Amino acid sequence: MFRLERAPAPLWQRALVPVLAVLVTFILVSLVILGTGVDPLAVFREVLFEPLTSRSDRLEVLVQATPLLLTGVAVAVAFRGGYYNIGAEGQLYTGALAAALVGPRLGGVPAALSVAVMLAAGFFGGALWALTPALLKIRLKVDEVVTTLLLNSVMLFLISALLNGPWRDPVSGWPRSPAIAASAQFPGIIPRSRVHLGLLVALLAVALLGWVLRRTRFGLELRAVGLGADAARFMGVRVRRVVLISALVSGGVAGLAGVGEVAGVHTYLIGELSPGYGYTGIIVATFGGLSAPGILISGLFLALIDTGTLSASRTLGVPVYLGDVLEATLLLVTLAFLLLNRYRLRWAVKRPVG
Amino acid sequence: MTQAAPLIRLEGVTKRFGPLLANDAVSLSFYEGEVLALLGENGAGKSTLSKILFGMVKIDEGQMFVSGQPVRFRSPADAIAHGVGFVSQHFSLVPTFTVAENVVLGREGSAVLTRGKLERRVGNLSERFGLGLEPGQLVGELSVGEQQRVEILKALCGRCRLLILDEPTAVLTPQDTARFFGVLRTLQEQGVSVVIITHKLGEVMAISQRVAVLRLGRLVGERVTHETSEAELAHLMVGRDTAQVTRPARSAPATAPTKVTPLLRVADLHYSDRGRTRIGGVSFDLHAGEVVGIAGVAGNGQSELVAVLTGMLKPDAGVVALSGEQVADFTPNTFLARGVGRIPEDRFRGIVGELSVAENLLLEQLSSFTRAGHLDRRALKRKAETMITAYGIKARPNDRARTLSGGNVQKIILARALARDPKVVIAAQPTRGLDVGATAYVQGKLLEQAARGAGVLLVSDDLDEILRLSDRILVMFRGGLSGSFSAGEADADTLGLRMAGRAEPEEAHVPA
Numbered sequence: 001m002f003r004l005e006r007a008p009a010p011l012w013q014r015a016l017v018p019v020l021a022v023l024v025t026f027i028l029v030s031l032v033i034l035g036t037g038v039d040p041l042a043v044f045r046e047v048l049f050e051p052l053t054s055r056s057d058r059l060e061v062l063v064q065a066t067p068l069l070l071t072g073v074a075v076a077v078a079f080r081g082g083y084y085n086i087g088a089e090g091q092l093y094t095g096a097l098a099a100a101l102v103g104p105r106l107g108g109v110p111a112a113l114s115v116a117v118m119l120a121a122g123f124f125g126g127a128l129w130a131l132t133p134a135l136l137k138i139r140l141k142v143d144e145v146v147t148t149l150l151l152n153s154v155m156l157f158l159i160s161a162l163l164n165g166p167w168r169d170p171v172s173g174w175p176r177s178p179a180i181a182a183s184a185q186f187p188g189i190i191p192r193s194r195v196h197l198g199l200l201v202a203l204l205a206v207a208l209l210g211w212v213l214r215r216t217r218f219g220l221e222l223r224a225v226g227l228g229a230d231a232a233r234f235m236g237v238r239v240r241r242v243v244l245i246s247a248l249v250s251g252g253v254a255g256l257a258g259v260g261e262v263a264g265v266h267t268y269l270i271g272e273l274s275p276g277y278g279y280t281g282i283i284v285a286t287f288g289g290l291s292a293p294g295i296l297i298s299g300l301f302l303a304l305i306d307t308g309t310l311s312a313s314r315t316l317g318v319p320v321y322l323g324d325v326l327e328a329t330l331l332l333v334t335l336a337f338l339l340l341n342r343y344r345l346r347w348a349v350k351r352p353v354g
Numbered sequence: 355m356t357q358a359a360p361l362i363r364l365e366g367v368t369k370r371f372g373p374l375l376a377n378d379a380v381s382l383s384f385y386e387g388e389v390l391a392l393l394g395e396n397g398a399g400k401s402t403l404s405k406i407l408f409g410m411v412k413i414d415e416g417q418m419f420v421s422g423q424p425v426r427f428r429s430p431a432d433a434i435a436h437g438v439g440f441v442s443q444h445f446s447l448v449p450t451f452t453v454a455e456n457v458v459l460g461r462e463g464s465a466v467l468t469r470g471k472l473e474r475r476v477g478n479l480s481e482r483f484g485l486g487l488e489p490g491q492l493v494g495e496l497s498v499g500e501q502q503r504v505e506i507l508k509a510l511c512g513r514c515r516l517l518i519l520d521e522p523t524a525v526l527t528p529q530d531t532a533r534f535f536g537v538l539r540t541l542q543e544q545g546v547s548v549v550i551i552t553h554k555l556g557e558v559m560a561i562s563q564r565v566a567v568l569r570l571g572r573l574v575g576e577r578v579t580h581e582t583s584e585a586e587l588a589h590l591m592v593g594r595d596t597a598q599v600t601r602p603a604r605s606a607p608a609t610a611p612t613k614v615t616p617l618l619r620v621a622d623l624h625y626s627d628r629g630r631t632r633i634g635g636v637s638f639d640l641h642a643g644e645v646v647g648i649a650g651v652a653g654n655g656q657s658e659l660v661a662v663l664t665g666m667l668k669p670d671a672g673v674v675a676l677s678g679e680q681v682a683d684f685t686p687n688t689f690l691a692r693g694v695g696r697i698p699e700d701r702f703r704g705i706v707g708e709l710s711v712a713e714n715l716l717l718e719q720l721s722s723f724t725r726a727g728h729l730d731r732r733a734l735k736r737k738a739e740t741m742i743t744a745y746g747i748k749a750r751p752n753d754r755a756r757t758l759s760g761g762n763v764q765k766i767i768l769a770r771a772l773a774r775d776p777k778v779v780i781a782a783q784p785t786r787g788l789d790v791g792a793t794a795y796v797q798g799k800l801l802e803q804a805a806r807g808a809g810v811l812l813v814s815d816d817l818d819e820i821l822r823l824s825d826r827i828l829v830m831f832r833g834g835l836s837g838s839f840s841a842g843e844a845d846a847d848t849l850g851l852r853m854a855g856r857a858e859p860e861e862a863h864v865p866a
Contacts, residue, residue, distance in 0.1 A: 215731065217724040220709075224717060228706035234666060234698060235706075235717040235770075236686045 017337045018287065018298075024337075025330045032325060038316055046316060047308030047326070057307060059193035065303035066195075066264070067092070067274065069202035070257035071281025072288060072295040073209045074126075078250035080213065080290055082226035083243050087133065087148030088254040089278025090155035091126035095255025097159055098125030099262040100269035103180025114183040115197065118263050119256060126255020127248040129155060134247035138240040144247075152278070160271050167269075177269035186264035198260030205253055206299075210292030222246055254278060276324075280306075283331040286338075302327060359422060361386050361547050362407065362438075362516055367416035369402050376402040378571040379416065384516055389538055389548040391558040391579070394568035395591055395789040396760070400551045403568070404518045407549070408440040409433035439509025439517045443524055445501055449494030453480075453487050457508050480507055484540040497854070498651065499530030503537060516547045523557060527651060528817070528850035535561050553591070555584040567591055592790045599797040600822045601645065601841070602805075615678040616641050617809040618663075618778045623672035625658050632658040633669065634833035640778065640809040645800065647824030648813040651853050655833035656813050657699055660782040663811070664696040665689040676778065690718055695776030695803075697767055699783050699813075704767045707756030711747070712738030714755045715770050745769040746795075761792035768799055779803050779810045785819060797823060817846055817853075831855040 030040035051057035071088045078085035085091075098121040106114040133147035163175035186197035213219040224232040225242045233239045261273050284302055288294030309323030360383035369377040377399045384390060394400045405411040406418070409427030417424055420436045427433045430440070447456050454469075454476040473489040480487040485503045493504060502522065509517055523531045538561055541548055552558060558565055559579060567575040567590040575590040616639035625633040633655045640646050650656055661667035663674065665686040674681045676692045689696065698704040705714045715738045716723065723730045723737070738751040747765045749758050755766065764784070771779065781800055785793040801823060804810045814820050820827055827844050829837040829852035837852035 215729055216727050217720050217729050218727060220713060220717070220720065220729060224706050224709060224713070227708040228703075230703050231706045232717070234664065234686055234696070234704055235714075236690045237717065238685075238687070 017340075018289075018334070021287070021330065021334045021337050025326065025333045028329050028333070029322075029326050033318065033322070036318055038318055043312055043316060043318055043322070046312035047305055047322075050311055050315075051304055051307045056193070057311070059190060059195050061300065061303045061307045062190075062199055063194045063196075063265070064306045065300050066198040066202050066260050067257040067277040068280055068284050068303050068306075069206055069295065069299040070198075070260065071254055071277050072284030072299050073202075073205045073292075074250045074252075074254035074257070075281045075285035076209060076288070076290045076295060077222075077246050077253065079285060080226050081222045081243055081246040082229060083134070083137065083247050083250070084145045085130065085133075085148050085247060085250045086145055086282065087130065087151050087251070087278070088257075088281045089274065089276065090148070090152035091129045091251040091254035092258040092261075092274055092278045093152075093155045093159055094129035094251075094258065095122035095126040096258030096262045096269050096273055097155075097162075098122050098255065099184075099259040100177040100180065103184040103263065104178045105181070106184040107181040109181070109183055111183045111187070114181065115186065115263070118180075118184050118259050119201065122255040122259030123252035124255070126258065127252040129255075130247050130251025134244050137247070138243055156271075159269070163269070163271055175271060179268045180263060184263055185267055186260065194265065196260070196264030198256075198264040201256060201260065202299075203296075205256070206292050206296050209295070213292065218242070218245070254281070257281075280327060283327050283334075286331060287334050302330075358385060360384055360419075361421065363419040363422075364403075364406075365417045365419070367403070367406060367418065368414050369399075369406065369411060370414055371402075375571045377406070380568070380571075380573045381416075382566055382573060382576070384547045384549065386515070386547050387542050387545045388564060389542055389550065389562045391562035391565045392549055392551045392568065393553065393555075393558055393565055393587060393591055395553060396787045397570075397789075398568040398591075399571040400568055401520065402571075404440070404520060404549065404551055407433065407516070407518055408438055434512050434514070437513060437515035439512055439514030441502070441505045441509055441517065441519045441522065443521050445505055447493045447501055447504060450492065452490050452492055453496075453504055453507070454489035456493050456504055457489075457511050459508075476507065476511070479510060483507070483510060483537065483544060485537060497530070498525050499527070499533060502526070502534065506537065506541075510541075510546075514546070516549065517541065518549045518551070520551045521553075522550060523552070523554065524815070525652060527853045528846045529854060530850075531557075555587055558587065559584060569593055588790070598822065599794050599801065601801060601825065614641065616675075617677055618811065619673070619675040619678075620663075621673040621675070623659070623662065623669050623674065625662060625667065625669045627658075631833050633662070633672075636672075636830075636833070636835055638828055638835065638838075640811055642777075642807050642809055643804055644826065645804045645810040645812055645824045647820035647827045648811065648830055649817055649820045649827055649849050649853060650815075650830035652815050654830045654853075656782070656815075656830050658833075659830070660699055660780060660813055663689070663780050664694075664698065664782075693774070693777040695771035695774075695779045695808075697764075697771050697779070697781040697784050699786075701760065701763050701767055705755045705763055707754065709755060710752050711742070711749045711755055711758070711766060712751035714766055715741050715773075718770055719774065741769045741773060761788050764788060764792065764796060768796060772799065772803060775806070775808070776803075777808055779808055780813075781810060782813045783815060784812070785814075785816065817849060821846065821849075829853055 026044060033040040033043050051061055071092060074088050075085060099118050102117060102121040106117060129151065133144045133151065136142035136147055137144045163177065167177045168175055188196050189200060213223065221237045221242050224237055225239050229239050257277055262269055266273065280302060284295055284299045288298035305326055306323050309320060312318055313320045362384040364380055364382045366379045366381055367377055368379050380403060392400050392403065402411055406413055409430045409432045419425065425436060448459065454473045457476050458472060476489040480489065485507055487500065487503055487507060493501060496504065522534060526534060538548055550562065562579045565577045565579055565582065565587060566573060567587060569591060618640035621637045623633050623636045636659060638646065648656060658667060662669050662684065665684050665688055668684040676694065681688055712735055716734055723734045735751050742749065742751065745765045745768060747769065748762050755763065779800065784796050784800065788796065800810050800812065812820065812823055821844065825841050827839045827849065828835050829849055831853060832855060836855055
């Protein structure tokens with residue numbers, strides 16, 4: 001029979017985890033789908049393969065992946081340092097808010113400069129929203145999971161108040177911010193598609209994450225803090241500084257995701273800007289093993305699920321929330337499998353006594 | 355040797371933890387009225403074997419017999435029912451209860467306890483085994499040695515016929531140890547079978563009748579104590595001959611220490627935690643070329659002193675000066691920048707297990723490998739390789755540190771601490787839990803540092819180590835220094851009295 005041993009899993013077993021996690025997730029979700037009276041295999045075909053068959057759907061996956069890659073990187077930066085930032089959603093909206101504030105004022109400014117200003121404003125906004133929980137954490141040891149999570153609602157309500165109050169369109173009555181200047185809009189990078197400059201920003205962020213983690217002093221110190229804060233402190237790492245920087249960078253990168261949605265997709269801020277990209281970022285980061293290549297793959301994969309669920313709901317009539325169920329289940333299954341990684345699976349032979 | 359039937363017999367007992375063979379076909383008998391020493395290095399399988407006897411670990415293969423009957427213990431309750439008692443290094447006593455209450459806690463069947471009757475029973479038992487305990491006294495008021503005897507009394511109250519003592523002398527002063535041996539002899543006369551687990555050869559020779567030596571899970575020798583020698587036992591234990599490291603005979607330092615600025619000066623240091631004084635006015639100097647040992651029973655402020663001197667703890671008051679320059683900012687970086695090499699008390703808190711050996715070796719000096727934030731991985735690896743060779747670390751640079759043995763982890767920490775020729779070395783429990791070979795290696799390295807001109811502060815619970823390495827010995831007791839000796843004038847007895855907080859031998863409580 002098989003026996004579990006408390007020993008680090010060998011590499012092949014680790015590599016198997018994402019594959020198994022996806023498999024188990026689909027088996028579990030099949031039960032839910034069966035409840036709706038639809039054939040699960042048809043749904044999975046629609047979700048996973050259908051978007052890949054047409055050019056426009058393939059490119060739509062890239063549009064979806066843009067904010068997910070950014071929030072994935074944001075979450076990974078914090079998680080690597082042992083700082084559990086659950087506030088990427090709020091930080092994304094803060095970045096979007098900053099972009100909506102700056103954007104309309106950039107008329108007449110050269111496009112390159114405008115875009116740079118938009119990105120800087122969004123990064124700064126996200127970092128600002130991440131600052132308070134980070135300071136509470138390093139000064140008073142207040143649990144960041146609670147503070148970052150609760151601040152998400154604060155920012156959402158704040159934006160809702162702005163949109164329904166001072167920003168409400170006087171003519172149409174739509175709750176949305178004034179449109180940003182044309183020069184501040186992200187240019188499309190692939191003709192006849194919605195894929196915009198934000199994708200390049202996101203890919204750059206993923207690449208930078210990989211470089212920082214593997215090749216820089218800060219990356220090594222960040223990992224050391226995340227894996228053993230006490231020991232890192234003993235070895236002279238300035239733990240609080242590292243945590244503060246990673247928290248702020250995390251918030252800033254999440255803010256960039258918000259900028260992308262405002263400047264690349266909508267050209268103004270709306271309350272439904274993000275269908276939970278900040279939360280999905282946690283899944284992207286975790287499923288991607290907090291590594292740059294992993295995040296690239298998992299970000300694209302989850303974007304595929306998002307895109308595919310939409311088409312599945314159109315053609316098969318399953319609820320659009322199926323995507324959320326799939327992603328949430330994937331997170332839980334991945335976490336369970338990661339726990340399993342601490343063990344080693346062995347074929348145990350019962351030996352005769354004596 | 356005893357020819358009677360054994361009280362307990364193990365036959366071919368094997369226990370595996372994953373790939374690790376903790377006990378490999380061990381066959382061993384325990385007789386009434388005999389003290390058996392279970393000897394072996396850390397990881398030899400002593401603890402596992404004792405846990406098997408006490409029902410805490412289940413046997414994979416083999417059989418156990420009590421009075422000739424095969425038994426299988428499923429829990430400590432089974433073991434107690436069969437007359438096995440266990441006294442661990444870590445006491446489980448309620449300090450606000452009396453001795454009698456602690457002894458009967460969880461054992462007494464009747465719902466109503468009569469205090470007088472209870473105390474009489476416990477008192478009788480204490481007297482019978484010569485434990486010298488007052489049943490009505492609060493446990494919180496007792497010394498460590500007395501608390502240990504309460505634990506023994508607890509076990510005896512469970513009608514135990516086989517008493518296992520795990521490293522019983524680790525927490526005792528030499529005087530307490532002598533007293534403790536007296537208790538063991540009484541137990542033996544009363545027909546109790548005693549097993550003491552230890553790695554101290556002197557104790558084995560002093561108290562046991564029979565020795566069983568374990569190495570890498572196997573029983574490698576069984577000897578009648580008076581027919582063997584420390585040398586033979588050491589050889590069996592380690593599997594090869596060993597030499598002890600001792601400080602070179604030296605005359606007093608050439609320069610008068612009062613004239614030169616000490617490398618490390620600690621003056622009137624204070625620290626308290628939640629209202630309890632941990633360090634209460636400690637002052638001493640450490641000079642170049644000197645090993646100063648700090649002895650003491652664990653828990654008398656040594657840990658806090660080390661934490662302050664490694665930058666992990668900010669003292670409440672007092673001065674720490676390095677080469678005459680006062681430390682203002684108590685962070686690890688301050689001490690690193692001022693040339694202090696540090697060996698932490700708990701070596702596994704000195705490394706990040708999930709990082710590589712190379713990263714752990716060089717995390718303290720990343721600045722030398724960084725240009726504009728970019729880390730020169732190749733230079734890092736090259737440097738790590740030279741350190742690995744220089745210190746004989748059995749690992750490759752990219753191995754994860756947590757996969758290494760305790761001895762190799764300590765070598766990483768040693769290599770890191772000594773890499774940049776520190777002026778001061780703070781070494782806390784540098785050889786705790788290491789095998790004989792690694793211990794000799796670490797001690798040799800520390801003496802090398804002193805010979806090179808560094809000042810070495812050695813904080814250790816191992817009195818023997820302190821005596822062999824130190825030029826000067828300070829004794830810590832309840833947060834203060836209770837004695838200061840130069841190498842020649844100290845011996846285990848005088849130090850032991852100071853460790854117990856007694857200033858003069860005359861005042862000493864003479865064991866009954």
